[in-house]
Amino acid sequence: MASAMAFPLMDKGHEVNLVGTHLDRDIIDSIQKTGVHPNLDLELPDGVKAYQLEDAEEAFEGAEIAMSGVNSFGVRWAGEHFARLLRPGMMVIAVTKGLEADEEGNLSILPDVLASAVSEDLRGEVSWSAITGPAIAGEVAVRHETCVVFAGLDEEVLERLAGTFRTDYYHVWTSTDFVGCEVCAAVKNCYAFGGGFMDGLLDKEGKTEARYRRYNYGAALFGQATRELEQWMELLGGRAETPRGLPGVGDMFVTTMGGRNVKAGRYAGAGVPFSEVQNVKMKDVTLEGVAAIRVVGGALERMTRRGVLAAEDFPLMRHLYGVVARDEPLDMPWSAFFGGETVSGHVG
């Protein structure tokens, strides 16, 4: 994602230096030698410079903005490097989607986790923001229209960042609902895993090519997921309107359209126990949605034990957690959705 951002940024005439983690050595090599980003399978814009991790200081020299594009497992690691690389006045913007939970089930947004590795003094002299909303990296890189929301606490910083990135194909809105946008970004990945069930069920029934699909099923999940996104806002302090826009339903739509996470959900829908999906079918594949289900679903159970939540809250997320964390077979709790099927007056 961070590499894809080089396209709008270079189109705006900015300088872009990419720094790889120790896991990105081959990617950086490839960009240095040929200009091609092998995962995107695209040549990056002329002038983008790529640096191995040991040359990060050089890459950060004179930089105004630092973007963090590691996956959710690397956020603490990235924070430790930021601790030595950031300088006062820099604007940090993160694209990683996920949440972290403590033993009580309290959830933290990842920009806070990223910042926590930085000394308190420096932390206060740097701004922290994030990119949320529906943006498949490769689509940005081929300049397909994309609408995103830059989220953070400082409206002025957000407007400066938005002005820096905005092009005629990369459209940027801003939101000071930092928690709400980040929670949506993480949690919609969980629900998008369920987007794979539609086709998985057809696979299981030998109906992979059948005329009648299971879109009604997926749509019902999408509706319940939207409801639960709103309940996450209530629980964690996000604004009610955030799930209804780009960071919520918009991003959940795009994430449901495909990718590794949906593929993992499809296996689960087809009846493969999830431990087998993770350890055999998709071994060594980073599954951000699944990781988020483990974090969020686990936190849900701890919050329920503490009496913060009722057992009937978040029935879809709880079932996703059962599938992922306990190898439970798919058994959608339909009647628990939308406040309960036979409870009068509840609206789906």
Place this chain on the structure above:
Amino acid sequence: MASAMAFPLMDKGHEVNLVGTHLDRDIIDSIQKTGVHPNLDLELPDGVKAYQLEDAEEAFEGAEIAMSGVNSFGVRWAGEHFARLLRPGMMVIAVTKGLEADEEGNLSILPDVLASAVSEDLRGEVSWSAITGPAIAGEVAVRHETCVVFAGLDEEVLERLAGTFRTDYYHVWTSTDFVGCEVCAAVKNCYAFGGGFMDGLLDKEGKTEARYRRYNYGAALFGQATRELEQWMELLGGRAETPRGLPGVGDMFVTTMGGRNVKAGRYAGAGVPFSEVQNVKMKDVTLEGVAAIRVVGGALERMTRRGVLAAEDFPLMRHLYGVVARDEPLDMPWSAFFGGETVSGHVG
């Protein structure tokens, strides 16, 4: 759709009599001779009886529930037949999705249009309800899980109807937000037309099979459409929560996944002037979404002239109307979405 409802109803042990319009003569013939519904390409459950229009009285004899499944162009016609066929105490339930506008741009929900053809006395002795939410007919007919909302003004009637139709694959919630559910049902069809633009644009650019799609584009439209659905509620008196559930985002999701309406949108996305789509490419095809865009978009312009709305309200619907009614080329007003891209403090 009405024929597909025979599956859950017969599974519950009810009697089902289907009556065709004058346009359904061949369908009724086929069901009478072979039991097969040719459009669904499925054999209807044993015991379903099919009647030609002239035998409607016989079909209605002893019936407790009358379902109207005509398309939006046939609602007045159906109302006239209901005027002679309904008897006091019957429960009417409609599945037609659309709206009707008068010359001032005032919009009516179709169950009201249906009822308007029935004498005032009889109208008051019959209950009027509708089915909303994501339900592709064929998926119901093959018993794939489906979650819908029965909408009407009388909670008790809705619960009776829900109890009549509900099975372990056809899940029913109820809502007394009759206007909100019906407006969502109609308006989401308009926005789903825009769901075809993603692939149409790829077709136009010779990227039909390209790796990078235009899901970001579709997701941004989905987000803006959700925002506009909420504004429709404010304008027409629906409840704020209705678009967030099955009747809104749920149904919009399923409708965006395919069908004639999306196909028409794909042609428009590929650059075919819409008059050519309608008169050549998809001649004689009923396009409910397009019909709704004409009604709703036209009403929008009339309401704007009357000062009820500002010119910047509903930018997506206005553009869809321009494409459909005035052969305008696709030119998405991105910066007008989500309250305006460069207006501080607005959230996407």
